Amino acid sequence: MSTASDVILGLDVGTTAAKASLFSLDGVLRLTVGVEYPMLNPAPGWHVQDPDTIAAGVLDALREAVSRVDAGRIIGISVSTAMHGLIGLDADRRPVTELLTWADSRAWLQAEALNEHATGPRLHYTSGTPTHPMSPMVKLRWFGEHHPDILRRTAHWTGLKDWLLAVLTGRVVTELSTASGSGLLDMEARAWNDEAIELTGIRPDQLPPILDTTDVLPLSAEAAARIGLPAGLPVVVGAGDGPLGNLGTGAMEPGKAGLSIGTSGAVRMVVRNPAVVSGLFCYALTRDVWVAGGAVSNGGMVQRWLTETYAPGADDAEAARRAAHVPPGADGLVMIPYLVAERASLWDAEIRGAFLHVRQAHTPDHFIRAGIEGVAFQLWTILRRLRMINRVEEIRATGGVFRSQVWRDVVAGVLNRPLTVTAAEAGTGLGAAILGATALGVVPDLEAGYRLLRGDAVETHVEVSDATRAVYEEMHYRVPQLLQRFGRLGSDLR
Template identity: 45%
Template sequence: MGPERRVIVGVDVGTTAVRAAAFALDGTARHIATREYPLLEPVPGWRVQEPDVLVAATLAATSACVAGTAGAEVVALALSSARYGLIGLDAAMNPVTPLLTRRDARSADAARALRLSGQSRELHRLTGTPVHPMNPLCKLLWFARHEPYLCTATRWWIGLKDFVVHRLTGMLVSELSSASGTGMFDVHRRGWSSAVLDLAGVSESQLPPVLPTTAVLRLSAAAGRAVGLPSGTPVVVGAGDGPLGSLGAAAIDRTVGGLTLGATGALRTVVAAPLVDPAETFSCGALTDDAWVVRGAVSNGGNVVRWAGRALGDDCAAPALLDLAERIAPGSDGLVMLPYLLADDALAGGWSPPGAFLGLRSEHSRGHLVRAAVEGVCLQLGGVRDRLAELTPVGSVRLTGGAFRSPLWREVMAAVLDCPVQVARTADEVTLGAAALGLFAIGHACDLSDAVTQLDPGVAGTEPVAVDPTLATAYRGLRTRLPALITVAGHLSELLDEAAGAGLSARVRP
């Protein structure tokens, strides 16, 4: 059977949907299937999902994808998933907790305590992961304090990918990429850290063994029946969605940054060995044993435009709002937005002030507010790039993600970065990255770059974005003032909190 009749399927289990994409080995075709599932918030700040619902969606999407390949031979499944999730299992491998997603913030107090105690610096040095509520380490500290009886009933603590792999293959294992995002894995020794496990109150025997991301397992008979594939089909354990997104965007040269912007955003670059940020801002996680992804994330991206559609009336769709914003002059006539609708990952210490519009006047319209939101996000990402450049050189940036379909997002982002910028042409960088890692793992490509171009020959082709020098100069000036504006907003927030507390005390005083 020729390569045109052979495909590899990349499966990405994300935060709100699973996406399965079959890529022909000769790069001529792909077929995609998706299944969505809810993100639940049973308590404010808790963001969870039912593990078995995610597995059912994974099987359904994979089955639909396989059925759409018109009888082609599937040489392997290769997996990707969102990182930082945590699931507790009993001895029978049944969930005793929901999946605590990376957006679950219940452990904010635990993260804050580690920072205040000074322990966060050593934890970051060991694990490459900043202390943050998203980390499984902090989630385990929350369980130890608030659910001690559940802890005694939990035989295994695992991640989302680990659970999916178990349901597909019957093997309970983790892999280097997911393990390196837990906050409990010593990235220098490449093993679970006994000191951090003692802090978390778990033993190494409660955690799965860690395999290379290129490890190949076999599809079980039951999973094979569910997805329409033979028992024993190779299953490549794969990596986390962030590192695989860098691979799928062909941004794995250490001088190239991959900037992804959807609802949230992240800037990544690839280095040969773990690189720890002394400022505790960036994380460093594995793609393979000798390719590590340094990442700075922002919680506020394209979601600020969706927020504007809800908050500014008429519930306008993002394209209509961006059309209004394009008519506004750069700089939004003096209006600045600090786009911190959600507490932001990319600020030192994991702290950010509440979001704010500064310089608001009666002449400012809805278009001004939206343009200021776009500019605020791009300025924030420009600051991430500045801090990343202090760790490793980033000479050019590739843009990926749905937001960059908008000319306004592209224009503003390129001017803020003020370096060679291209828009990657692929729209499926994570599933492409998973499939490419899988192709390399089963020996069908000589290296990762070869694997990506084999599956998508046009992936290296990019659309350059022209940088307006006048615009770049204007945004450079605004970026220099941004730290002071953030500090001012923080002080104002503290004063408002104090005033609100005083007002409440006056109202309840007998």
Template identity: 45%
Template sequence: MYESVIIGLDVGTTAVKVAAFEVGGSGGASAMAVKEARMEQPSAGWQVVNPATLLRAVDEAMRLCIQQLNHSHIAAISISTAMHGLIGFDDRMRGVTRLATWADSRAADIARELREQGHAPLLLERTGTPVHSMSPLLKLMWYQRQLPEEAASVRYWGGVKELVMHHLTGEFVQEISNGSGTGLMNIHNLAWDEVALEFAGVDADQLAPLVNTTEQYKLRPEMARAWGIDATVPIVIGAADGPLGNLGTGAIVSGVAGLSLGTSGAVRLAVPEPTYDPKGRLFCYALTPELWMLGGPSSNGGSAFDWAARTFAPDVVAEDPGQALEIAATAPAGAGGLVMVPYLMAERAPLWDPDIPGAFLGVRQKHRRQHFLRAALEGVCLQLGTIVNILDEVDHVESVRATGGPFRAQLWRNVMAAVIGRPFYVASDAGGTALGAAGLAAYALGLADSVGAGLTLMGGTVAGEGTDDAPLVVTTRDAQVYADLRQTMVALADDAARVTRAWNPR
């Protein structure tokens, strides 16, 4: 039994992770549970999740985690949710549509249209969200055009945070962190943006009220009974998974970027106020009104390597998925001149063009499956390394702190460290989003006077304020190989797009 814990509830689109952290503890989760959720593709470009399935995963993961705590005092439950989702609700807050996730690309044509008409810079400057099919703004436009009758039956629109908050508390509410990723919130006045709403074809009263990420709510009594906890445990509304990932790894100070890698990936840099990249390559999302995250996401993270493993090594994947990494490690750095543009799903930063397809470039007879596997892994790392370089243009990046399941494997660590070309640190799995949610809750409860102090109270470390392990060491040769490749990655993506469109135009 622990004297007091804070639970971080991290609701993604493919899994729900719950971790409890001791208040004043030395770090590491006191209890943890994970439940998978399944993303479906009912039509081309659609990537959806059944909301009921996601909520069942929330309930099951919470029960499992709480059982491990052996009646410890729970000071709060803090919620992290995936960004960019869209669900339509009826007037009783029942789901009318399935959850269209960040990966859903059905609005790609609308994104292209807005860019061609010159609307993208204005919308990015006002909302901090690039014009891309991931954006709920564009998903709303798609519903109005393609399914007008279904859209007309929707009373309220929301995302994962509204879904989970209503399930736990009965409240229909959204916070400024996830709100800043909708393409519908003005990042300068922290209110729903009238220009974006006009594009979306919705009224502000169809969206949840916006609140700060530290607001607290009451748990529904029936939820407390189902989980076996006191109904007085406060629910801290929390923030989006990306900004909380930076907090959890301590990447909330100037010059330190946070890199997260799972199914997808992202790199973010903390800034004190909304910051606009005039070239339109980066997003800007809130953690609190005083702390923002400038960065870029990649839709193609670990999922790109998983695809390559299933495609080029189905025999070993069926027996032991880890063997695919062992095969990839037998190829040299640079994969013998083979390069993968890993755009298997509609890619986001830095080009924000969902039409650019993936490609293998430089294929020769000498290449075997180990080269294709390594090129896929390297392509993911190079894509994230490109985003680091762009962030460095806007606000200097001195080091990178990373988190995510793929980094359990040494090959992922080595390649990413060599690609980044800066001091590179990997946090423990627990030292990510759930820990960030717990640190934010400690601040919300008044146990700490800043989000950084809240993280420290929960056993985390803010970059520069503790003792880091030594950064990963890479060979000079590997560093040079990837430095050369990283400089050409954006140009390769552009060239691949031109070749593909010439061969198979829209």
């Protein structure tokens, strides 16, 4: 039986860092340890990572977090990871490929070929995952065309979550949330889609069994020794970072959208049954709770690039403070922020980024401000499509960029909705812990878990001036036209 001093460990494994967060059931302990690792770009459009480097980072983060508390208080680990990755494992559960991340766009020709016919849209509406180079299903088609020998002889085709579950538990499995982001799922059946499997050229036995996100596996003796926890400790298989972001921010009701900005970014809204709208995804949180929305590839990575390019020697916080002195609208400068292959809402992997309407009077600070606004307008295009499902009345946001006042002001102004910034950087880790508490029977449901574990987390409500709102209202008409014209130009120039 659990006590108020018990602790749940929420593991959030993202694109550039693993974060192990401790949450006590009395709401007092809230501690996060992070370990970073690189994303590699060995060829144009290739964005990969070394699975062993990620695993080492995860184990280090877990070990450091465990060392900060009495290990006997920890009642379980619950796992969240970035979605859409692809790793091949051999029969001994060892990687035979790199991790092809969500940002990897090498399979754009395969995606384009599927979308030229009804097959691509049909797979989207069946799986919930747009037929795009990010999709593991499309990545598998790339392997089939370029490395058919690897495709055939690889024992297990898995995602990032599945690889880390293998590291922690010694089992090769997946769960419904990760499967729903693979392009290989039949959402209605909650099972692998035979048509998608046939299109990839793999065998059904190369895909792992699908568990529920609340299923529990025992921590292996090997991993336990590395972390400093007892073997057999419950490991809740958990869900993808996107759906868990909604849970961690409390965006679990109709009309409330969850917004997260990490390396990438997304806007999502909870639906009770799978619902697919053109240009959006639909992924599982549990068997009975799904999230619909869209993801942009270019989120916080844009801020990092802007800082390195236009404020060398400064950090991101200082660069953002400089941008705050530039008026809303950046004096006409507009950034199309496609530094890597973009996803929602154009889903065109080959369009490149650009600055438009550049004038001599624009300073480096204008470029930084325009980049932040460019990310916000990409998120706004997703919000427009979400209205086809339900009107969005409030946005609850999480992510490190929201430590910056200019990011808060710009996002609130562009999206033109009440914006509440919640739980700073712990939103997804908190979501994992809430799902874990539910799976372990600590609380009866997700809502009770949110009330228990969020504790006294600070929420910041962002107010936007009428003048700022007026500038962005005018840009709501101008920027989409620029995006469409630039999109056609990008297509013509390919």
